Every structure is written in C-alpha cells, then in structure tokens.
Amino acid sequence: MLEVEVGHHSVLVTRSDGKYSAIGNQCTHYGAPLSKGKLMNEFVRCPWHGACFNVQTGDLEEFPGMDCLPCHKVRIQNSKVYVTVSKKNVGHEKRIKNMAAAMPGVTHTVLLVGGGAASLICAETLRQQNFGGRIIMVSRDELLPYDKTRLSKVMNVESDSIVLRRMEFYHQYDIEVWLRKEALAVDTDKKTVTFNDGSVQSYNQLLISTGCRAKGLDVPGMKLNNVKMLETPEDARQIHAACLGCNVVLVGTSFVGMEVASYLIDKAASVTVIGSSELPYQNTLGPEIGRVTMMMLSEKNIRFFMNDNVIEVKGVDGKVKEVVLKSGKVIPADVLIIGIGILPNSEFLRGSKIQMDSKNFVTVDKHMRTNVPDVYCGGDLATFPLAMAKNRMVNIGHWQMAQAHGRIAALNMLDKRTELNSVPFYWTVLLGKTMRYAGYGEGYTEIVMKGKVEERKFLAMYIKNDEVIAAVSLNFDPAVSAIAERFTSGKVITKKEAQSHDLSWLQLS
Known part of the structure; x- marks a missing residue:
C-alpha cells in the first residue's frame, strides 16, 4: 500500500495479486489513514475501528463506516503507475452506494421499529438492493439515527453534529421516518404494530431493533435530582x-x-x-x-x-x-x-409469539430471523449465533455489530440468503488514548501479552483451547485490525503463534 497525493486528494494505491488499484485513503468512519491499516487480498481494514473496504471497488465490506470510498482510474505505462482523479471525485472522500427509491404501485411494506444503527443500515441496504416498496422507520427518539458511540466521549455534543444522515437523505430515498413514537404491541398474525399514539401500522416484513436502556439502582434515593x-x-x-x-x-x-x-x-x-x-x-x-x-x-x-x-x-x-x-x-x-448495565426494550413484545430468552432478549438465527416468519431482530436487543465462536448464542451491544445485523436482515428480507459472519470490533477512549478490541473473549483461560502494560503500549491476546479468540491493544496499531482480518478469513491463530517473539505473522510493518 502507498499513500499518494493527487491534486490535494489523499489516494491509497494498492497492489494485490499483481493488480493495481486506487481508492480514497481516508476511512469513511472517522477519517483514519487506511495506508496505516491492514491489506489482505483485495481488502483493506482501517487501523482505528476495523471498517473494511474492497480495494478494487472502494465498496464498504465491514462496518462501522457508513459510506464507500471513491475509486480512481489506474493505468500502468512503462513500469509507472498513473492515477487519475475525475472531476466528480475531487474533494469527495466518501461515496454513497447507488440507491433506488420507492416505485409507484409497490405496496410491500418493511417496518423498522427502533431508530438506531440496525434500522438505518437495514433501510439503506434495502434501497441499495433496489427494493422499491415502502420503508418506514419508527423511533421513540426525537432525533434521527445518530452516532451513539460519541455520547460518553464528547458529552457536550450538539445533536446536529452526530446525526448519521440528514433528513434530505431520507426524503431522497423514500425512507419514511416517524419520530417520538413508541411501539406498544405486535400482532404477528395480523402483521400489525400498535403505537402509543393509538395508530396501527401493518407490515409485510418487520425488523425489531429497539435496543436497550440503562439499568437503575434499586436503592432509596434514586428519585432525587441530579x-x-x-x-x-x-x-x-x-x-x-x-x-x-x-x-x-x-x-x-x-x-x-x-x-x-x-x-x-x-x-x-x-x-x-x-x-x-x-x-x-x-x-x-x-x-x-x-x-x-x-x-x-x-x-x-x-x-x-x-x-x-x-x-x-x-x-x-x-x-x-x-x-x-x-x-x-x-x-x-x-x-x-x-x-451499571442495561435492560432490553422488549416489554412491548410480551404476549406476542416472538421468542425471547430468559433475560428478555430476542433470539434470532444467523439470518437475523426470529421464530416468526417475516419478523427479524437486530442490534443490542438480539441474541444471535456468533460464527467465530462456533455459533454460540451471544448478545453483543457493539455499534458495528448492530450495523452488520441491519445489513444481514435486509438481504434476507429480499431472499438473498446471507449469513452473519462479522467479527465483533469495539473501541474505547481513555484520556485521549484508544483501546481497540476484536473477537469474543468470553471463557478465555489465559492472556498472552506483547509490549508492556505499564508503559501503556501493549497487545493482549485471549486464549481458549490453545487458540486466540480475542485481542485488545493500546498504542499497538494496526495489530487488532490484522487479528480481526485473520478471524474474518477463518484462519486460526494458535497459542504458539501468539506466544512467539516473531510477530511477522501480524505483518505490522
């Protein structure tokens, strides 16, 4: 990979299997330089938060990014690589995938209950796949879907600065958004949802992604101000x-x-x-x-x-x-x-036929389908089989995972049979430093540590049954992205590899 400037435009030139390509170099999530990330086959993974792009097309392959990258023309002449940035791409670091709009006469309705990442990505994926029916997203929030990960990091945040898509976007692609409206009941026989304003909406397919809320303390004095x-x-x-x-x-x-x-x-x-x-x-x-x-x-x-x-x-x-x-x-x-933790927003599903687990999270299969036909669930509310954990049923409240759920639900609504295969990727910020985490570490039996924790530069790998199941790092980029890429490709990282002083398998240089 090589980062080059083409007319004030940061471009990533890659060579993969002898093929050259050029795409935008700034990750569409928070603008990280992809040249510092991890290239594997035709995919480049962001060093910061694990978003993944196809280097041949610029298309987004893995969240948390929202948009694709511009793709530039490359030609080889006399052993030189020439990159041309077209006028329409100048100054654009992001590209929205081609999306359809509603088609007259198509009455098929997809109802998205919940205004978070899963619903938004579901709506976008449906339109990207040329779905021409009606899409309604219903949220009890007063705000359009926004970047929730920012709330604990920049607390004096202006709502306007964290909205993921502006209202014009929803209008342009015929995605109806109903705000300040809460679901009270679902009737899966009649295929209707009843809301707190008395309205009833019928659906052909339903995605439930109402997320979770903060858990209170059960002690005297909780009603006090502040x-x-x-x-x-x-x-x-x-x-x-x-x-x-x-x-x-x-x-x-x-x-x-x-x-x-x-x-x-x-x-x-x-x-x-x-x-x-x-x-x-x-x-x-x-x-x-x-x-x-x-x-x-x-x-x-x-x-x-x-x-x-x-x-x-x-x-x-x-x-x-x-x-x-x-x-x-x-x-x-x-x-x-x-x-101190979360409670699922699933009370409105009581009395419905939709199956929940003992903690009132909704159980789904690897296509994000519930036990009821045409009803899907995603995001923090879903308990789902995690491919990299041998399909163990898990509940993971990660932003990137919710986005992946939304995409998989949309594809399966359209009968494009696709299984969830995403590797959980999470990050947390402390004193301006970011810790990055990939995988699913529950049940680990030992930790292999590289670098020094006390020097605040380390990579920790979590081992179970002699293989790495998760990793966390601080000031050790792009190690966690490299490990996430290995997990995604299904390649086992052995305990022996993790313990080795030779880290060339991570290809960090």
Whole structure:
C-alpha cells in the first residue's frame, strides 16, 4: 500500500495479486489513514475501528463506516503507475452506494421499529438492493439515527453534529421516518404494530431493533435530582452541565463508565468511581488491563472504591448530597451517575409469539430471523449465533455489530440468503488514548501479552483451547485490525503463534 497525493486528494494505491488499484485513503468512519491499516487480498481494514473496504471497488465490506470510498482510474505505462482523479471525485472522500427509491404501485411494506444503527443500515441496504416498496422507520427518539458511540466521549455534543444522515437523505430515498413514537404491541398474525399514539401500522416484513436502556439502582434515593443515566444526547449534555465544578460519584466500571470518568477529569471538582468488582473491566479484559486503567485514571485524581456497592443515596432539598456504601463509607456527591448495565426494550413484545430468552432478549438465527416468519431482530436487543465462536448464542451491544445485523436482515428480507459472519470490533477512549478490541473473549483461560502494560503500549491476546479468540491493544496499531482480518478469513491463530517473539505473522510493518 502507498499513500499518494493527487491534486490535494489523499489516494491509497494498492497492489494485490499483481493488480493495481486506487481508492480514497481516508476511512469513511472517522477519517483514519487506511495506508496505516491492514491489506489482505483485495481488502483493506482501517487501523482505528476495523471498517473494511474492497480495494478494487472502494465498496464498504465491514462496518462501522457508513459510506464507500471513491475509486480512481489506474493505468500502468512503462513500469509507472498513473492515477487519475475525475472531476466528480475531487474533494469527495466518501461515496454513497447507488440507491433506488420507492416505485409507484409497490405496496410491500418493511417496518423498522427502533431508530438506531440496525434500522438505518437495514433501510439503506434495502434501497441499495433496489427494493422499491415502502420503508418506514419508527423511533421513540426525537432525533434521527445518530452516532451513539460519541455520547460518553464528547458529552457536550450538539445533536446536529452526530446525526448519521440528514433528513434530505431520507426524503431522497423514500425512507419514511416517524419520530417520538413508541411501539406498544405486535400482532404477528395480523402483521400489525400498535403505537402509543393509538395508530396501527401493518407490515409485510418487520425488523425489531429497539435496543436497550440503562439499568437503575434499586436503592432509596434514586428519585432525587441530579441522579443521572446516559442514554440520549440530551442526557449527555445535562450530565456535562451538572458536573461542572461539582463532586461527582459514578457507579459502574464498564467501558461507558470509564469513558465518562475520563471525560469529567478536567471538568468536575472531584470524580469518585464505585465498582462492585476488584478492578475495572475485570471480567472482559482481565486484571492487568483493569489495573493499568485504574492507574491511568488515579493519576488524574479519580478515586476508586472497588468491591463495594451503593446502599443508599441521601439528599437535601430534593437533591443528591451523599452516597452511602455497603462498607459504611459515605461520599459527598452533587451528582450521581449510574452506569451499571442495561435492560432490553422488549416489554412491548410480551404476549406476542416472538421468542425471547430468559433475560428478555430476542433470539434470532444467523439470518437475523426470529421464530416468526417475516419478523427479524437486530442490534443490542438480539441474541444471535456468533460464527467465530462456533455459533454460540451471544448478545453483543457493539455499534458495528448492530450495523452488520441491519445489513444481514435486509438481504434476507429480499431472499438473498446471507449469513452473519462479522467479527465483533469495539473501541474505547481513555484520556485521549484508544483501546481497540476484536473477537469474543468470553471463557478465555489465559492472556498472552506483547509490549508492556505499564508503559501503556501493549497487545493482549485471549486464549481458549490453545487458540486466540480475542485481542485488545493500546498504542499497538494496526495489530487488532490484522487479528480481526485473520478471524474474518477463518484462519486460526494458535497459542504458539501468539506466544512467539516473531510477530511477522501480524505483518505490522
């Protein structure tokens, strides 16, 4: 791969199996330089968040990017490679795939309940595949589908800056969007959905992707003012405003909790984190990474009370004043932020024939189909078979996974039989540094570490049955993208390979 400038245009020139091609060099997700990513066969994977593009066509092959890349003309003459950027591509780093619109007289209706990533990508994929029927997306939000991953990273975010597509886009491609409207019931015999304003909409095919909501604490004092949970851009802005110059207590050491703590460092007077385990991320990433995370944040004066729980929130004049812990400690608090997990938004499916698991997540097959014909489910609400984990049923609340679900649901709605084969890819930001994670690490038995955790430059590989099942890195790009690419191609990474001092198999240079 080689990055070149063509008339102020950053172009990625690649040679793969003797074939030359030239595409835009900036990933359509957050603009990462693809030249620093991983090229494998005819695919290049972004070094930051794992989006994948076809180098011959520029087409997006794997999320979290939304758009394709411009593809430029290449000719070889006298052993030189000539790249031509056409006038229509000058200044354009992104390309929207050709999309159809509704066709007169086609009454077939696809109803998308939920206004997140799965619904949006489902709608776009249907139009990209020339579906000419009616598409209705219904969301209880007041905002068009937006980039949820930003909320815990940039909390004073303007809603307008994180919307994934503008209203003109939906108009142009005949995607109806109904906002501030919530589903109350689904009748799969009549093929109808009833909404909270009394309206009833019939469908031919239905995608349910209503996601999850934050779980509250079941303790006295939760109704006090300044007890906050993060779900919407409005919540994020309120948390930002409420915490300025105040004493903040944050309950939960999940990825979102740690991101919020990190964000508040230079804004709140004090930040105290309460965790029920010994270390942050203990179950997901293991003790070494939990320890370094705690160290990084402690150096910035964040206090941790681990192996503890909140038993009461006390207030004065209706507002939070202090938080009482099981250990007996009492912590002064002007704001209390709860980040202890999620609950599925599936209450409206009770009484329907749609099958749910013991935790009320909707179970689907590898085509994103529920047990009811013409009803699909995707995103955080779905429990689905993960190909790379030998089709084990999992629930993964990752942004990129929700997008993949939307695409697979759309293709199967159109009888283009396609199985979900995406590798989970996740990232989290702490103090301006990004940790990247690929794979599915549950049940790992040991960790192979490259680099030094204490120097904050490492690659950790999670081993189960003598093979790598997941990897996480900090300042070690594009290692996790390279590993994700190996997972995607179905090639096993052995424990021996992981332990080897020779990392040439990662082809990081």
